Amino acid sequence: xxxxxxxxxxxxxxxxxxxxxxxxxxxxxxxxxxxxxxxxxxxxxxxxxxxxxxxxxxxxxxxxxxxxxxxxxxxxxxxxxxxxxxxxxxxxxxxxxxxxxxxxxxxxxxxxxxxxxxxxxxxxxxxxxxxxxxxxxxxxxxxxxxxxxxxxxxxxxxxxxxxxxxxxxxxxxxxxxxxxxxxxxxxxxxxxxxxxxxxxxxxxxxxxxxxxxxxxxxxxxxxxxxxxxxxxxxxxxxxxxxxxxxxxxxxxxxxxxxxxxxxxxxxxxxxxxxxxxxxxxxxxxxxxxxxxxxxxxxxxxxxxxxxxxxxxxxxxxxxxxxxxxxxxxxxxxxxxxxxxxxxxxxxxxxxxxxxxxxxxxxxxxxxxxxxxxxxxxxxxxxxxxxxxxxxxxxxxxxxxxxxxxxxxxxxxxxxxxxxxxxxxxxxxxxxxxxxxxxxxxxxxxxxxxxxxxxxxxxxxxxxxxxxxxxxxxxxxxxxx
Amino acid sequence: xxxxxxxxxxxxxxxxxxxxxxxxxxxxxxxxxxxxxxxxxxxxxxxxxxxxxxxxxxxxxxxxxxxxxxxxxxxxxxxxxxxxxxxxxxxxxxxxxxxxxxxxxxxxxxxxxxxxxxxxxxxxxxxxxxxxxxxxxxxxxxxxxxxxxxxxxxxxxxxxxxxxxxxxxxxxxxxxxxxxxxxxxxxxxxxxxxxxxxxxxxxxxxxxxxxxxxxxxxxxxxxxxxxxxxxxxxxxxxxxxxxxxxxxxxxxxxxxxxxxxxxxxxxxxxxxxxxxxxxxxxxxxxxxxxxxxxxxxxxxxxxxxxxxxxxxxxxxxxxxxxxxxxxxxxxxxxxxxxxxxxxxxxxxxxxxxxxxxxxxxxxxxxxxxxxxxxxxxxxxxxxxxxxxxxxxxxxxxxxxxxxxxxxxxxxxxxxxxxxxxxxxxxxxxxxxxxxxxxxxxxxxxxxxxxxxxxxxxxxxxxxxxxxxx
Numbered sequence: 030x031x032x033x034x035x036x037x038x039x040x041x042x043x044x045x046x047x048x049x050x051x052x053x054x055x056x057x058x059x060x061x062x063x064x065x066x067x068x069x070x071x072x073x074x075x076x077x078x079x080x081x082x083x084x085x086x087x088x089x090x091x092x093x094x095x096x097x098x099x100x101x102x103x104x105x106x107x108x109x110x111x112x113x114x115x116x117x118x119x120x121x122x123x124x125x126x127x128x129x130x131x132x133x134x135x136x137x138x139x140x141x142x143x144x145x146x147x148x149x150x151x152x153x154x155x156x157x158x159x160x161x162x163x164x165x166x167x168x169x170x171x172x173x174x175x176x177x178x179x180x181x182x183x184x185x186x187x188x189x190x191x192x193x194x195x196x197x198x199x200x201x202x203x204x205x206x207x208x209x210x211x212x213x214x215x216x217x218x219x220x221x222x223x224x225x226x227x228x229x230x231x232x233x234x235x236x237x238x239x240x241x242x243x244x245x246x247x248x249x250x251x252x253x254x255x256x257x258x259x260x261x262x263x264x265x266x267x268x269x270x271x272x273x274x275x276x277x278x279x280x281x282x283x284x285x286x287x288x289x290x291x292x293x294x295x296x297x298x299x300x301x302x303x304x305x306x307x308x309x310x311x312x313x314x315x316x317x318x319x320x321x322x323x324x325x326x327x328x329x330x331x332x333x334x335x336x337x338x339x340x341x342x343x344x345x346x347x348x349x350x351x352x353x354x355x356x357x358x359x360x361x362x363x364x365x366x367x368x369x370x371x372x373x374x375x376x377x378x379x380x381x382x383x384x385x386x387x388x389x390x391x392x393x394x395x396x397x398x399x400x401x402x403x404x405x406x407x408x409x410x411x412x413x414x415x416x417x418x419x420x421x422x423x424x425x426x427x428x429x430x431x432x433x434x435x436x437x438x439x440x441x442x443x444x445x446x447x448x449x450x451x452x453x454x455x456x457x458x459x460x461x462x463x464x465x466x467x468x469x470x471x472x473x474x475x476x477x478x479x480x481x482x483x484x485x486x487x488x489x490x491x492x493x494x495x496x497x498x499x500x501x502x503x504x505x506x507x508x509x
Numbered sequence: 510x511x512x513x514x515x516x517x518x519x520x521x522x523x524x525x526x527x528x529x530x531x532x533x534x535x536x537x538x539x540x541x542x543x544x545x546x547x548x549x550x551x552x553x554x555x556x557x558x559x560x561x562x563x564x565x566x567x568x569x570x571x572x573x574x575x576x577x578x579x580x581x582x583x584x585x586x587x588x589x590x591x592x593x594x595x596x597x598x599x600x601x602x603x604x605x606x607x608x609x610x611x612x613x614x615x616x617x618x619x620x621x622x623x624x625x626x627x628x629x630x631x632x633x634x635x636x637x638x639x640x641x642x643x644x645x646x647x648x649x650x651x652x653x654x655x656x657x658x659x660x661x662x663x664x665x666x667x668x669x670x671x672x673x674x675x676x677x678x679x680x681x682x683x684x685x686x687x688x689x690x691x692x693x694x695x696x697x698x699x700x701x702x703x704x705x706x707x708x709x710x711x712x713x714x715x716x717x718x719x720x721x722x723x724x725x726x727x728x729x730x731x732x733x734x735x736x737x738x739x740x741x742x743x744x745x746x747x748x749x750x751x752x753x754x755x756x757x758x759x760x761x762x763x764x765x766x767x768x769x770x771x772x773x774x775x776x777x778x779x780x781x782x783x784x785x786x787x788x789x790x791x792x793x794x795x796x797x798x799x800x801x802x803x804x805x806x807x808x809x810x811x812x813x814x815x816x817x818x819x820x821x822x823x824x825x826x827x828x829x830x831x832x833x834x835x836x837x838x839x840x841x842x843x844x845x846x847x848x849x850x851x852x853x854x855x856x857x858x859x860x861x862x863x864x865x866x867x868x869x870x871x872x873x874x875x876x877x878x879x880x881x882x883x884x885x886x887x888x889x890x891x892x893x894x895x896x897x898x899x900x901x902x903x904x905x906x907x908x909x910x911x912x913x914x915x916x917x918x919x920x921x922x923x924x925x926x927x928x929x930x931x932x933x934x935x936x937x938x939x940x941x942x943x944x945x946x947x948x949x950x951x952x953x954x955x956x957x958x959x960x961x962x963x964x965x966x967x968x969x970x971x972x973x974x975x976x977x978x
Contacts, residue, residue, distance in 0.1 A: 228556040235781035348599025392776035
């Protein structure tokens with residue numbers, strides 16, 4: 030059996046039926062990780078992985094059953110795995126060792142997963158290219174001169190390069206979907222609260238979610254069934270039963286109402302993605318879907334709304350990195366104030382500092398109402414607009430990014446240019462709705478572009494059905 | 510001083526009496542080895558999230574109901590952001606825009622003090638300053654302990670009133686089972702805002718704030734010191750500056766901590782990790798039904814139903830532990846007057862403070878008083894027995910054997926006969942006196958003296974009457 034060609038579901042099945050051992054599968058992927066170290070997708074390969082795979086093989090022989098029994102998984106570097114480092118690709122947390130398991134890690138371990146590595150990212154998940162990592166940029170899996178996107182660039186690259194059958198990312202403004210688009214893989218940002226955030230280092234708590242990155246849609250649905258579910262450790266997690274997402278995949282989209290946003294039609298004009306986006310709409314129509322024009326009039330304001338809410342929460346969330354309790358403390362510091370100022374000045378990168386300042390500005394007295402409060406009101410307005418849109422359609426389709434992956438360094442100088450990377454993805458975070466990106470079409474250099482399917486809250490099943498249909502029937506469009 | 514009014518507002522923090530902390534399942538317990546009672550949540554490790562302890566919300570509602578507050582139907586937790594080493598997350602979860610309780614009041618002897626609000630927040634850890642070689646250490650055990658913060662309107666006009674207010678507040682919190690208010694453990698801490706103005710003037714003066722006063726005595730002294738300091742400044746033509754001052758109890762003075770210009774902007778915003786808390790009316794009414802009698806209600810009952818004096822009922826209700834004790838003794842021995850006398854005269858002179866546990870159980874005290882009533886022991890002996898129980902920890906049963914009725918029956922009759930025979934003059938007195946009872950008591954006294962109080966008093970009286978006839 031060619032391990033690298035097996036999907037996640039096939040691999041899990043083969044191991045549980047003892048046609049493959051976890052040991053040989055894990056060994057294959059670890060060697061693959063080592064071979065592909067030039068990509069700089071990973072920060073660390075966990076050296077006890079093979080031991081744990083052997084233990085898992087014994088357990089499987091003893092009758093252990095689990096959805097991920099013996100399957101290697103890679104996690105983003107902001108997800109806590111007890112006893113392992115979790116640096117968020119920051120100098121600040123260079124040697125920070127997780128003291129407990131995040132809910133998502135615990136769920137995967139309970140299902141028998143072997144977590145083999147932690148993946149590179151933009152520092153504290155702030156960025157769209159992994160260029161903000163303190164440990165060097167990750168290269169695009171399909172073209173090493175280009176960025177893999179971000180912030181989950183390491184995770185998306187790892188799956189695209191075949192370093193693991195699945196990786197976890199986190200998505201605050203597009204951080205799963207945009208890198209998936211750039212690397213030609215599938216990723217979902219679930220409904221806000223669908224997956225527990227406990228044990229995930231927070232950036233913008235009210236809008237971010239953990240989600241799976243896989244090579245195909247069915248694997249993604251399979252994986253989300255493992256990750257989803259409420260947690261007693263997370264008030265914001267939804268205590269709603271987790272469906273078997275695979276059961277929503279019917280291989281048919283006839284009669285499905287697909288919403289096309291008026292505002293997107295405008296926004297894509299002249300963009301690299303315009304052509305393939307239109308082809309996608311046509312493809313859905315040709316295959317029996319009903320195309321409905323809908324509107325979220327304030328769509329354009331999702332970006333500024335995000336760049337107020339996210340930095341505000343980030344500045345508070347990152348306050349705990351103060352040099353007092355753990356990790357970096359400046360050797361130069363002579364008193365408490367210097368511990369704060371010097372440790373943070375040395376430990377944080379430029380983009381993180383920029384967002385901390387932005388966040389402090391919008392929260393400070395005198396500006397709070399003009400910025401933060403206004404952004405929260407706008408968020409409520411956008412949610413109301415989306416409710417109306419979803420009254421007339423089942424899913425929305427929109428591009429994931431404006432174009433294909435850009436060259437490393439191409440947007441280094443201009444933060445606002447970089448922020449625009451999230452133009453199409455941020456909406457789902459502001460609305461709290463699920464959104465998936467899958468490959469559809471090619472850009473000017475023949476690199477993949479992404480298509481997003483967005484549904485109303487908790488309708489991940491609907492999304493998976495459409496995405497799977499496109500993946501299996503889209504022909505060349507869906508081929509990376 | 511007479512030419513100035515003092516205007517005082519208080520912010521009082523009380524640790525709530527919950528089993529676990531406010532956002533995690535660590536115990537809410539004082540006095541453990543440093544940093545042994547914490548978890549990822551209360552030390553603010555990356556990725557940790559708060560989960561609200563509903564019991565803490567319930568206790569704040571309870572507190573509010575005892576003071577006539579309005580209970581908000583939706584309460585929101587916010588982050589108060591600032592850097593300090595004892596604040597693990599660099600923000601404190603507190604409440605600003607929508608606290609649990611609004612308004613309310615506490616009545617003092619001569620005035621009503623209005624409350625602005627009561628809200629719920631988390632306590633911070635504690636800095637422990639060690640030798641220069643070690644430096645400052647941090648104990649996070651207290652981090653995440655639930656605190657209620659009560660803010661008054663500036664209705665208090667003297668240090669005496671401030672102390673009276675705090676006394677009444679403390680009583681209410683303890684009676685309602687909301688907080689234990691153990692001052693020496695930091696269970697009740699007070700920030701004081703003081704300003705002065707020309708007598709009768711409508712315009713408020715510039716205020717200063719003193720933080721973390723943890724005894725009524727320091728509140729009292731700090732207010733007087735600060736008012737005098739401000740008056741002196743004004744008298745000398747100066748202006749009071751808005752600032753936070755630190756009260757130094759050892760030197761009886763306050764020193765400036767920080768001026769307004771350098772004070773923090775806390776950048777409050779709703780905590781995105783927490784859901785807003787809905788407080789349905791039914792819940793408020795359910796909690797209202799669980800409220801025990803407050804001290805003023807108990808006092809009224811003691812005076813009206815038990816016939817106690819204002820003074821007696823005031824002392825009995827000053828501490829919940831004492832009124833509970835009193836009520837329990839009554840459940841065994843229903844003679845409020847008698848029980849009150851014993852508690853006020855014999856018991857309270859053997860305790861250091863009123864909240865201390867009384868070293869004789871309510872049921873034993875009841876038994877002892879019953880022995881007196883049944884004349885099985887004399888009043889004098891009962892006092893001796895009580896002292897031996899409370900001071901030496903002796904058992905009532907053993908003492909009862911030692912004291913009660915050990916001279917009885919024929920032996921007692923023989924003794925009474927001897928006494929009567931040896932005192933013919935007294936016998937004559939008894940028969941001719943206008944006040945024979947006085948003589949009768951002299952005889953019982955003689956019996957008790959001879960038996961060192963161990964005679965069966967009822968029997969002794971019976972024999973004396975018979976032989977004196």
